[in-house]
Amino acid sequence: MTAAATPPAVHARAPGKINVFMKVGSLLDDGYHDVATAYQAISLYEEVFARDADDFSVRFRGPIDTAGLATDGSNLAIRAARLLARTTDYRGGVALDIEKHVPIAGGMGGGSADAAATLVACDHLWGTRLGRDELQSLAAELGADVPFALMGGTAVGTGRGDRLSPALAQGTFHWVLALADSGLSTPEVYAELDRHRERHASDIAPAPEQPAVEVEVLQALRAGDAHQLAEYLYNDLQAPALHLQPELAQTLEQGELQGALAGIVSGSGPTVAFLAADADAALELQVALSASQLTVLRATGPVHGARVVSG
Known part of the structure; x- marks a missing residue:
């Protein structure tokens, strides 16, 4: 399934994400949890450059320390490329160069963005011409956050987070991201959530099935109202993330003292996302938190999902 002429190299990009709301269901028999989350794609992108090759390989560069990332067949981007090749009977390979800007193990879906951008890049490079629905199906096989990195915008995710329904969002939301010095393992955070619920079973409501x-979260997004959204930011994974990295509590307190409307641990953490009232407030917050020796970035949302930039 290859076109007569395919480009020698393709550049695609996909965004990181913030979970502006996340409820986690009870532990299921298969060891997983159902979730209900409101995703927003933000202007912090993974850049993927794909070139024809006989085999599959990946290299990393960019401002993020990638020394600990796997570059073998376990890497999610290589798994995405191999899955697309198998699905379309493509016989060649691809050399991937990925410029990383989304924190690793930061709760912002950087690896998922790599996979989504790889699917789009390889589909274009190889001329396999799968439709968007088919790419979404492949994305769901790769991981819970990959379909959203492909879709982008704002969406509600249910099931494992991969059953997506687009959500209306007006205007632009302004975020300041405080990055942690070390990452958190998603399975470890979920395990800590289960322990947290067991420890406090007599004090907290049982987890929903x-x-x-x-609905207030969706209304705030639809209205483009940052002040309203700030009242409803919520994440069931925040408490276990704070238990595993207690210093995050100080980061949350600092951001809110410096003028953030609200702060939240994104996904399984440890990145803390602060919502600002507007662009000027976001800049002031970034400057104040930087002066406190925190590593911070500004971003806006929502933005488009994975797409080809050139090639």
């Missing part, structure tokens, strides 16, 4: 995103 079928979690849902609160």
